[in-house]
Amino acid sequence: MSALIKRHILCFLRDRWSVFFSFLSVLIILMLFAFFLGAMHETTVPEALRGTDEGNHLVYSWLFSGVLMVSTVTVPLGFLHFMVKDRATQSINDFYVTPLSRTKIVFSYLVAAILVSTALGVVNLLLGQVIVYLNASTFLPLASFLQVLGLIVLSSTLFSSLFYFVVSYLKSLNAHGTLSTLVGTLIGFVTGVYVPVANLGNTLTNILAAFPPLQMAGLFRRVYMDKALHDVFAGAPDAMTRYMENFGVDVVFAGRTFSTFELLVFSAFWIVLFVLLSVLRLRRFKV
């Protein structure tokens, strides 16, 4: 199966447009941040700390935790374009006539999607750290850095399995393109990157809190922003709670804030659910 995974990854990396479009949402977030999101977020920092390293650390940590989250959603979806293409062009038949088992062939796309998303997530994390350092003269503490790495793997696995299941129903590249556009447009909203979660209203926030994107975004923010939050809101726990609720650090469902442990359990649940659904779906792949 490793040769097949290598093939998928090599094809993805050679197709510059696929790589570009996988990152389009991330690029849009960075541009929006440069134009107005950054300035808007600046106003949420206590006045005394605006423009200081602590203040900048909060703003840039919020930005890059969102970027990491979004990249682990859009990269697997963009990558799985190859699965749709291989099926639509019947190139997958070339693998089916080899002694490789169908299970291995079909799941090689999932494994490759997780690997690519994780690798590009790590690249995003490192680039993000450089930018955070340039603006806030600080890096993530080692323990948080390692936790974020773990979250990249977890989020890549979750969204790869989710989209793997969804994409298995798509029969044309056009359908995949439409789905990618839809996800790329919505992901900034449903994770509270374009608009603070609090601005979405109670009903929508409750609905979003029940689904993986906001839950995973909350996990990323909790770990990535932990130091910045404690530095900026030291001695002001109420202000910190308000900020965490407004900006999607806390995931609140019907007035109750999910704990980190609960969010991790939910993630595991989603992964198991989508992998199981994919296994059931796999049986229908046989002609």
Add this chain to the structure above:
Amino acid sequence: MISVKGLTKDYEKTRALDGIDFQVSEGAFFALLGPNGAGKSTTIEIISTLKGKSAGDVAINGSVLGKDDDAIRKAIGVVFQYSTLDEDLTAYENLMLRGLFYTDDKAAIQKRIETLQEFLGFESYVNRRIKTLSGGQKRKIDIARALLHEPRILLLDEPTTGLDPQSRENIWELVLELKRKTNMTIVLTTHYMEEVSDCDQVIILHEGKIRAEDSAEALRAKHATDKLRALPKDNRLKEALSRENIKFSTVQNTLHIPLKDSFEGVQYVERFKDLIETFEIVKGTMDDVFLNITGRKLSDYDERLN
């Protein structure tokens, strides 16, 4: 080597294959001839384990389809109608990665690629990306890919379809050379009459049923007649043929006289030489065979599709 009995394939509303039987012996050059929709590709897809069958039995080298599929997959190499190569990878990368589906021994795959590039003649573009190659060059790499694991049986599903005439001829020459040098069992599907002329065994498939089976030469002898095409000097040739009860048909200004064999044509020419401006004796073609067996010309299907 390949045994097919009562093979049937039903789709929701149509029956693509209707209980076909055939045997392919080791080293044979075997062709399935028929128009698009005859069931040729479905047969190849079932034999190559891609599609399930609705009924019937298929065995390859004693391995039973549906039970010993892995053994069958190791024994066959498949060249599909469409290229399955990765356009953004080089020919070498395509072959190396696919070689790894069969063995972990990279050195052995490397050696095999070198042998194939020498045999098929793609040294000059082995390191070029597939998307930069011509249709004929891509086809050569498709064939190399099918031969990577040294299969005993090569399944060629319309290997020259979509190629320009020059590339078609080159690829066909390559297939014939492969046959001569390796003595592999080759199963070919085609709707080009001229391609089956070189085959030892031909099956004419029409609407999911086998309509005829024999060598190309025997089919021609049984189902096609040679013709004398004569351009008459004037009306006297028609009158003379009618007088002597010799059958003929008129196509534009030429008279077509069916012959038992070529020698009969020579006799007619000798007898009516004063009435003939010019002539040619035309051997019966596989197109005639198809027409006589199915009641339609194979070229009619191509026109309908175009």
